[in-house]
Amino acid sequence: MKIVALAGGVGGAKLVDGLAQCLPPGDLTIIVNTADDFEHWGLNISPDLDTVCYTLAGLSNFETGWGRMNESWEVFENIIQLGGAGWFHIGDRDLATHLERTRRLKSGLQLSEITRDFCRTWGIQQTVLPMTDQYVATIVDTLELGEIPFQEYFVHQGCQPTVKGFRFEGTQTARPVPGALKAIIEADAVVFCPSNPWVSLDPILNIQGIRSALASKKVVAVSPIIGGQTIKGPAAKMFTELGIEPSSYAVAAHYSEILSGFVLDIQDGQWEEKIGSLGLKTMSINTIMKSRNDRQQLAQDVLHFIRERLIA
Amino acid sequence: MKIVALAGGVGGAKLVDGLAQCLPPGDLTIIVNTADDFEHWGLNISPDLDTVCYTLAGLSNFETGWGRMNESWEVFENIIQLGGAGWFHIGDRDLATHLERTRRLKSGLQLSEITRDFCRTWGIQQTVLPMTDQYVATIVDTLELGEIPFQEYFVHQGCQPTVKGFRFEGTQTARPVPGALKAIIEADAVVFCPSNPWVSLDPILNIQGIRSALASKKVVAVSPIIGGQTIKGPAAKMFTELGIEPSSYAVAAHYSEILSGFVLDIQDGQWEEKIGSLGLKTMSINTIMKSRNDRQQLAQDVLHFIRERLIA
Numbered sequence: 001m002k003i004v005a006l007a008g009g010v011g012g013a014k015l016v017d018g019l020a021q022c023l024p025p026g027d028l029t030i031i032v033n034t035a036d037d038f039e040h041w042g043l044n045i046s047p048d049l050d051t052v053c054y055t056l057a058g059l060s061n062f063e064t065g066w067g068r069m070n071e072s073w074e075v076f077e078n079i080i081q082l083g084g085a086g087w088f089h090i091g092d093r094d095l096a097t098h099l100e101r102t103r104r105l106k107s108g109l110q111l112s113e114i115t116r117d118f119c120r121t122w123g124i125q126q127t128v129l130p131m132t133d134q135y136v137a138t139i140v141d142t143l144e145l146g147e148i149p150f151q152e153y154f155v156h157q158g159c160q161p162t163v164k165g166f167r168f169e170g171t172q173t174a175r176p177v178p179g180a181l182k183a184i185i186e187a188d189a190v191v192f193c194p195s196n197p198w199v200s201l202d203p204i205l206n207i208q209g210i211r212s213a214l215a216s217k218k219v220v221a222v223s224p225i226i227g228g229q230t231i232k233g234p235a236a237k238m239f240t241e242l243g244i245e246p247s248s249y250a251v252a253a254h255y256s257e258i259l260s261g262f263v264l265d266i267q268d269g270q271w272e273e274k275i276g277s278l279g280l281k282t283m284s285i286n287t288i289m290k291s292r293n294d295r296q297q298l299a300q301d302v303l304h305f306i307r308e309r310l311i312a
Numbered sequence: 313m314k315i316v317a318l319a320g321g322v323g324g325a326k327l328v329d330g331l332a333q334c335l336p337p338g339d340l341t342i343i344v345n346t347a348d349d350f351e352h353w354g355l356n357i358s359p360d361l362d363t364v365c366y367t368l369a370g371l372s373n374f375e376t377g378w379g380r381m382n383e384s385w386e387v388f389e390n391i392i393q394l395g396g397a398g399w400f401h402i403g404d405r406d407l408a409t410h411l412e413r414t415r416r417l418k419s420g421l422q423l424s425e426i427t428r429d430f431c432r433t434w435g436i437q438q439t440v441l442p443m444t445d446q447y448v449a450t451i452v453d454t455l456e457l458g459e460i461p462f463q464e465y466f467v468h469q470g471c472q473p474t475v476k477g478f479r480f481e482g483t484q485t486a487r488p489v490p491g492a493l494k495a496i497i498e499a500d501a502v503v504f505c506p507s508n509p510w511v512s513l514d515p516i517l518n519i520q521g522i523r524s525a526l527a528s529k530k531v532v533a534v535s536p537i538i539g540g541q542t543i544k545g546p547a548a549k550m551f552t553e554l555g556i557e558p559s560s561y562a563v564a565a566h567y568s569e570i571l572s573g574f575v576l577d578i579q580d581g582q583w584e585e586k587i588g589s590l591g592l593k594t595m596s597i598n599t600i601m602k603s604r605n606d607r608q609q610l611a612q613d614v615l616h617f618i619r620e621r622l623i624a
Contacts, residue, residue, distance in 0.1 A: 041415055042415045072384060074405055079408045079412050092386035093390050096396075097390070097394065100391050102354055
């Protein structure tokens with residue numbers, strides 16, 4: 001069964017890891033948000049792309065979910081000493097990725113080509129695609145600071161400012177990377193990982209051609225909101241600040257016109273009927289991924305749901 | 313006694329360290345070659361400047377003479393794994409310097425301003441000046457490969473190609489950094505450290521105004537060639553390939569019109585008379601600096617020579 005997964009940050013990478021444990025590598029394509037990409041220390045950083053790749057390669061820090069395992073911080077500590085910016089943590093191994101990516105981008109290579117080559121080096125057999133090779137940037141409109149770039153909001157301000165809305169710079173002209181639309185068209189189903197709907201998945205959905213390619217597909221989303229909260233990240237806070245009660249229902253409603261099915265946590269059983277009323281098939285199961293085994297179990301359940309309830 | 317030292321690579325940094333041990337910090341200004349500076353991994357690297365600064369700050373690797381002590385190589389190893397260039401070794405701590413320097417240069421700061429600030433951070437009380445804030449590059453003309461940039465010759469090709477000559481790009485327009493000419497004018501004497509005459513000191517001497525500022529000064533050079541050889545680096549090989557027998561005499565003759573005095577190694581006593589015939593006062597002593605104490609001893613001897621034989 002050919003699957004395309006759309007993924008953003010840590011929650012997304014966890015389900016991607018689960019799917020990779022369940023599917024033959026050739027059957028899994030991951031399209032990753034790049035609207036969080038930014039320049040820091042003069043380097044091009046693609047946090048979501050790296051989180052997915054490090055996770056698939058078995059190089060990720062399992063504790064934090066981001067960055068690399070057995071990481072050292074020599075460069076970071078010395079940059080801080082010299083007066084460089086310390087609000088975004090970059091470990092030494094991680095830094096090598098940013099340095100080599102930046103060098104290649106400057107030499108004229110595309111992010112998708114660089115990613116393909118890095119994946120080969122890291123032994124990743126699945127297809128990992130940045131959503132676009134063009135510049136796209138999430139701008140967060142906040143009550144206190146006005147419009148600020150995503151990483152400024154997310155890391156530097158620690159998600160403290162009150163969100164009024166989002167804007168995606170560049171989506172008018174950005175196109176999917178080669179192979180992305182083809183992968184969606186050939187997929188048996190598309191999985192929206194439990195990533196932030198506002199800032200991880202909406203940017204991908206706003207890239208030209210993605211929404212229309214999804215229109216004819218079986219699409220299932222896994223809720224990143226469990227019991228009104230998120231495991232990690234500001235999705236629930238964002239829903240609240242935008243005047244929407246954060247819930248798995250709110251997530252389902254956010255995407256409802258694209259979805260065929262919705263997977264919510266067992267804790268959220270009370271929302272299942274209301275989600276069903278949006279015309280979606282539903283499954284409520286444990287969606288909390290604490291261990292690698294949890295990731296595999298959730299992926300297996302999602303694939304079973306697709307096979308038995310959406311495709312059959 | 314106010315001293316200006318002109319320095320290039322490792323030998324230069326050693327004598328600078330010795331001078332720093334002998335003089336009040338306010339009495340020592342070091343003007344450093346930047347014609348070896350180059351871009352690598354997308355970063356602006358100033359090898360001679362860093363060698364001098366790390367040495368003065370007590371941060372340098374005493375074994376190699378370049379790079380930092382207690383260095384780690386996480387970034388380097390991971391960049392190599394990703395296919396990045398591995399011919400120029402950059403340790404993690406050293407890398408922080410290049411990253412932060414590059415970021416500041418891009419933001420519009422001058423190399424001299426950045427160097428001043430780094431020196432403050434590292435607790436260096438002497439004045440360290442890059443020779444210029446403008447682009448200057450040593451191009452080595454070789455028999456086998458034609459014209460190649462200095463680091464390509466020095467590190468990548470391991471000084472193997474046969475040297476036919478040198479060219480300094482940018483010296484027509486490059487100006488000394490603020491304070492450099494003033495330091496020379498106010499100095500009691502100028503010391504040419506035992507650095508490579510062709511590629512470490514000639515670039516400094518080719519910057520507009522340096523030679524004329526030196527014309528009225530007591531200038532003493534310490535020979536980098538001992539017994540026809542160098543402790544480190546290709547100076548002797550370069551003399552040979554340019555058709556000149558490598559010797560302390562050859563070094564003295566190279567600079568003779570600028571110098572008042574010349575310090576040669578005790579092993580080279582046979583050249584002393586011939587060097588004297590160039591009109592230079594001479595001193596033959598041990599010039600090999602194996603320990604930090606050797607550096608201090610040589611500096612003390614040079615300062616004594618200046619005081620007793622050049623100024624008196």
